[in-house]
Amino acid sequence: MGKKQKQNQKVIRAPELPPEVPDEDIEISDEDVKFVAKNRAYAGFVSTLDTQSITKHVTRIANAKEDDLEELYERRSRKKPREDEEEKGIVVDRVDALPVKTLDGKLVYRTVKNDESSDKEDESDGDKGAFKLTKAERRAKLKKKKKEEKKQAKEVVPTEEVPQNSQVQVLAEVKADLSAEEVAENKKVRIAELGTELLADPESNIKSLKELLSFCKDADKDIAKMGLKSSLVVFRDIIPGYRIRLPTEKELEMKISKAVKKTRFFEATLLSSYKAYLQMVIPLQHRPEFSRVAIHCLCTLLEAHPHFNFRENLIPAVVKNLASDDDVVRKLCSTTIQSLFKDEGKHGGEATVEAVQLIAELVKIHDCHLHPDSIEVFLALSFDEDLARSEKMDDNKGKYKKNKKRKNADEQNQPAINDKKRLKQELLSKTREEVNADFKATSFAQDETERKRIQAQTLSAMFNTYFRILKHTVQLDRSQVNASSTGVSLPLLSSCLKGVGLFAHFIDLDFMSDLMKHLKILASGKSIGNSENLLTVSERIECCIVAFKVMRKNLDALNVDLQDFFIQLYNLILEYRPGRDEGEIFAEALKIMLCDDRQHDMQRAAAFIKRLASSSLCFGSAESMAALVTVKNLLQKNMKCRYMLENDVGGGSVSGSVAKYQPYSSDPHLSGALASVLWELNLLSKHYHPAIQTMASNISKINTASNQVYMPTVSPQQAYSELLLEREQFNLSCNTKKLSHKRKREPTLSGDDKPSSNVDEDGLRKKFADHFTVVHDIVENEKLRKELSLTTASLQLYQVYKKR
Structure with missing residues (x-):
């Protein structure tokens, strides 16, 4: 073991x-x-x-x-x-x-x-x-390793497929993008092909017009805009110069030739496509991305073919855009309507009547709160003055015919008249009527009665708009007034006054008294029941100008006292400010009211001479020149006013009792200007502008003893415009040598009183720069206050409108 x-x-x-x-x-x-x-x-x-x-x-x-x-x-x-x-x-x-x-x-x-x-x-x-x-x-x-190797061998394919799938997706996306671009390019090419085909042979290729219109509804905005513009070009070129009338049922049943059948098919297809195009474009003007393109298409079609079908749909669409906030759209529509008024030969005046009536309704709907472009288009209207005279002749002829019929009736009662003569006269009258009817049918000229009807309707709608604006301005409520500003936002008043002054001779005499009454109220700057000034100085001066134009164009029928307008101008001279008010209107008023009249009342002329001479000391160079030209014209026309150039004791050499001079009087007759002397000319002869120096010295040298009356050669408007173009482009007359000699001759001073010979230029430049910056800031502050007052006034008006 x-x-x-x-x-x-x-x-x-x-x-x-x-x-x-x-x-x-x-x-x-x-x-x-x-x-x-x-x-x-x-x-x-x-x-x-x-x-x-x-x-x-x-x-x-x-x-x-x-x-x-x-x-x-x-x-x-x-x-x-x-x-x-x-x-x-x-x-x-x-x-x-x-x-x-x-x-x-x-x-x-x-x-x-x-x-x-x-x-x-x-x-x-x-x-x-x-x-x-x-x-x-x-x-x-x-065993585990073997199984893992088998699994890895099996999983090699899906692991490699993942990047392939991602690459496939990316490639699909790229192909989609490329295909979208290719589709867009193909659509553009197709649009171009259709357009060229239609322009080359419209009657044969009229079927492709519907395919071209289908691109206007494309989802891509660029393609849709291109389709709209291409269709516009095609319609502008292929629309005929007449109005298409589709055949009736009886006409369709008749046998016709191939050419007539082809023409009918072309006209029917063109009319249906044009209707579909307008039904597509008119709603697009309310979409922001298509508004300008759509309005451009409408304006181009109306301007090119105002005679064609569906004009009653184009004109309202264009007129409504006169109230648009977009400046581009508004200017485009106003120019289109002006061209419509000027080219009446294309439509015979029918489109003019429709447009003027629609503008009148637009002003009524917006309660006179529109841009001035909406009624400035009326200034492009042209009327035939001979038609007004022919109306009077027609009235006389009508009276003559009535008298002749009465005579014929009396002669018929007499049995002595020969029946053969009567039959000859009846045959002659019938043949004349037939010949006149045939001549009217064959002639392209419009009938005179039709022209009278069109012109009467146009004038009625236009003056209805003008009187509505004047009445609205006069009856402004106290709630519509902005207490912080000097005036109310009245955008249409200036354009209205220009139109009334231009077409004053077409106004019916029954409305003249009401018109002059309204102009007096507006010239005072106050409305009915309102003690505040509503209008600016320029607008009040323009009211005076319009009153004088109306009076002079109807001189035979009017007997109006214009003393109130002289009083308003006399007071407005003191209220005029060069930077704030319009100098052109001021110069026009001086020309029309003071220079164009051959003879003036002596007291009134002397009052205007004294006030213009005093005001020219405060005006700018252009306004001062216009005032001095007016003073010179008045002195040359009125010999007794020349005694104001003398410097006798008691003021002038006018015989008789002379009223005491009252410079602040509101009435030129009570100013007592003849008791004054033109001492302002002495100061104006030392003016910084050389042109004003020479004008003042020329006025002071007018001979008072001569009885010769001089006719004016230069008007205040010309003097104002010429000096305005120069714009301070002159050299100051400054003799430095004389000043240096005077300094040498002066006695020498001792101590601190002795002036320094070297001038500190940098210090002076700094002081001047500071001074001018302060002045510039003051001007900018005034401009900002004006803008603030206008905006507050518009807001108050909007609140009142909302309450209503």
């Missing part, structure tokens, strides 16, 4: 490892079975082994099946930490822990993992490093 134990110990100490043979290749022979049956005592320890503890040690799970064991080994291999992670898990020093020597002769140190890693890993992986793999574990590991 001792020898056998020694032999067994020798075998244990130096074992020979059996070759690794898979379980499938192991074959158990009959001899082995007999040997185990004989020597059961040696193999008895196998029956006493604890299989559950062994399986727990190998599989960590008891009662596990063979199929499940492979999955457990796979999971264990996935959770197996790397070598660097195992090294990180060592916390206990190797000196402090005793190693374990395996059968292979390797030393294995027991390790303890960190708290962080122990929380994450299972309990089974904690003791793994302390045991050596057994033969069964090795076999399981080999």
